[in-house]
Amino acid sequence: MSARPAAGTLRSDARRRFAQHEQYLAKHEPRLQLVLDEGVATAQIIGAIAVPLGAGRSEPFEVLICYASTEKGINPFLSPETYDPAGRFPRDADRHVEGDGRFCMWLPHTDPRDFDQPDGLARHLERIREFITLQITCEDRIARDITPHWPGQEWGHGDEGYREWVRQHVDGLTTSQVARFALALDSPPFPRMPCPCGGRRKLADCHRQWFQALRAAAHQRKNTVWQELHQIVMAKNAVELTPTSPPGASTDPDPDPGNAG
Incomplete structure (x- = not known):
């Protein structure tokens, strides 16, 4: 297991990026808070995200968004992992939620990889909303015994x-x-x-x-x-x-009747 990055290794560009994310949350997502701890090299967004449920209604869902941590330190330019800390959704592979509560929103290599864009955090939050909406729809389909239960596109497990x-x-x-x-x-x-x-x-x-x-x-x-x-x-x-000739036809590329027998 690799050692955690040492304290105080936050790069200047990463520090600016975190400041931008903090400002965005304060303005657009007041129920979410960025918590940065350079001492243990972790950064998280904690709190509730409002998800529209139709008919003008929305409901808050607790989420935990963990920024990527590499050997060079916390990296706010890589896609973070998102978790269900309150256990609101079953830890079930068919519901695309891991045992530790992590949302499986895509296979690792299909990650959109646009978190480094100026609006990367906004995009990620919208994808979380879409994922939670699928979860709610799935619950409704299960209750009404509609199959398949999962309403969206999905790949198999593992x-x-x-x-x-x-x-x-x-x-x-x-x-x-x-x-x-x-x-x-x-x-x-x-x-x-x-x-x-x-x-x-x-x-x-x-x-x-x-x-x-x-x-x-x-x-x-x-x-x-x-x-x-x-x-x-x-x-x-x-x-x-595979031969494509009609049944009974010769597959010899150059048949010579004179050589028969």
Whole structure:
């Protein structure tokens, strides 16, 4: 386990960023408070977020938003983790809430990664509201025995979620393209390198964003991603090698009747 960043390591740009977030909360989210503790290198937003429930009504929900902490210190430019500290929602994988109360709003490699933008905190808070709205809708569907219970898009749990994501995002690629992307996973993705898709464009002008997400997925579950890519290549090869001639027709590319018998 890596050691926590030492006290007093908050960078000047991070300090300015926290000040901006503090001002935003004071103006737009008075029920939320930013708590920064440089002594133990933690920063959190605690309190209640108002979620519209329709018909002009809204309801407060307790949340805990924990800023990312790296070896270089607290980082207010990376997407934070959001928790349900009051236990309002069941700790259930089918409800996308971990055992510690963390909201599973996306797979790690599908994180929108726009928290560093000027309005990053506002965007994150809106996504929390959307997630809580889905939770409330899910409760209603469970009560009325409507299936599926979860009303929104979702991937499977654990490795299966990564496999589903990979299958969705290689759809449309050829066998050789999938194979080249798999081989390129361990290579640093220089923007000016040729795109692994085999086209004439550089990576920066072609599949850069998608390839970055694929590499991030492999960083989280390398064996799972590798195995799924391998299975996709094998399946595509099997389809491509399957004869398409009518039943009973010869599959010999150059049949020679004179050689028969």
